[in-house]
Amino acid sequence: MMLDRRVNEYLDSHRDESVRSLVEFLRIPSIANNSADGSCRKAVDWLRRTLEGLGFTVEELPPRDRPMVLAQRIINPAAPTLLIYNHYDVQPPGELDKWTTPPFEPDVRDGFVYARGASDDKGQLMAHLMALEAWDKTVGLPVNVKMLIEGEEEVGSPHLKDVLEAHASRLAADAAVVSDGGWHDDDTPTITQALRGLVYVEITFHGPTADLHSGIHGGAVVNPINALAACVAAMHDENGRVTLEGFYDDVDEVEPAILRQWESLRFDESQYARELGVDSLAGGEKGLPVLIRRWARPTLDCNGICGGYTGEGSKTVIPSHATAKISTRLVARQDDNKIVESIKRFVASHTPAGIRSTVEVFAHSPAVVLSHNTLAMKTASDAVAEAFGKTPKLIRCGASVPVTGLLQSMGLDVILLDLGLPGDAWHSPNERFSLEQLFGGARASAAMIQNMADMAR
Ligand SMILES: [Zn+2]
DSSP, X not given: OOOOHHHXXXXXXXXXXXXXXXXHHHTSXXXXXXXXXXXXXXXXXXXXXXXXXXXXXXXXXXOSSSOEEEEEEOSOTXXXXXXXXXXXXXXXOOXXXXXXXXTTSOEEETTEEESTTIIIIIHHHHHHHHHHHHHHHTTOOOSEEEEEEESOGGGTOTTHHHHHHHTGGGGOOSEEEEOOOBOSBTTBOEEEEEEOEEEEEEEEEEOSSSOEEHHHHBTTBOOHHHHHHHHHHTTBOTTSOBOSTTTTTTOOOOOHHHHHHHHTSOOOHHHHHHHHTOSOOOOSSTTSOHHHHHHTSOEEEEEEEEESOOSSSOOOEEOSEEEEEEEXXXXXXXXXXXXXXXXXXXXXXXXXXXXXXXXXXXXXXXOEEOOTTSHHHHHHHHHHHHHHSSOOEEEEESSOOHHHHHHHHTTOOEEXXXXXXXXXXXXXXXXXXXHHXXXXXXXXXXXXXXXXXXXHO
8 A cells, every 4th residue: 555645744744854854863973983072962962852752662772881772663563664774973074185075964965964974874764763753643653663773783793692582572674674775886776685694714834833934934834824825816716716625516597586676777887897996807706797706695805814024125035924814794595604614624725744733713694585575575675666666676794793683693684774885985985875875765665564554444
């Protein structure tokens, strides 16, 4: 069914108030790293006032200095429940002289609001708040809504897993919507349907107890950098495939229907290469299209390598040790634990005599693939189509959004309803959010609530 006319009219006639309200929220410099300055507290107080004004019960979950906000409005325990995730913390502003207007003095110009956090993630949060207000002030909210608003997403969500697990039963919902991402291009509504997982390790090759004179001892001992470089190089074959045992075991082919959607997306390879400053996109597995390599195939990269003498000029040493940081991005049903074990076996078998190797695991999480036949996907897809006038295409994202996997592992039916645009300059100077995306996003959120209520009838 279409979005209730009264809700739609309320959204249309309150656009100015909504923008003013977003500007007020953006003025709070809630940088997670600076939680000691009280700005995260101010953002939480702003959220508390706003949500309590809409009849929500608001509580703060750990940590104390930048708490997770859990707000609930239960209209009827038998009605469907929607869980909405956003975060109120923002990245530091970076180089201030690169900003046209100051990062925490929001400026509305040319159809955008410019401020740190505008698109990531306060604007996207605001779209949901507008929808909740429109329902509350007209017909009354027809479903139960829980909002989970994190305060440390930009610093790697150190408490998220524990807090979610401790409160799992209270987060139960029929659908969970995460809005913390962006569209593929400015005119194509998209819903992100899969995210890659991650395994991150640090490999160290230990040789002699101290750096040695390479003239006196060269030829006698194995050089840890030479050996580690050979080990890292051996992780790919000449076709760009990763050589770890079992690496491709649980990698699924992309369904033809999804592939066709990707082929219809606007994607200019040479422009993309230019933006990245390279003359060719020759990474990954040979013979596969770029979007497939980025979205649907697992990858392995050395993120940093160090050892020996790295100062100015020359110093002739055989280093005592060398270290490489390695990450792999996982897809589909790849088992992150199995990949960790496979890396350890690979390193052991590529450690020559005279070297002792260690592998330290920093992080590992599986990929997230969201089914496209679920209630959440259906209601969200219809809502986005109604709000933006075009059926959304299903895309993927090569990066990880940890909350998605965590919510999914708690049994929630999660969808990624992203509202950002490619030009929003996330984490960069002059971050912005399109007002059209704000208004469209609010309509989409309101329509999703309508669809959930309709389905329950
Ligand atoms: Zn974000």
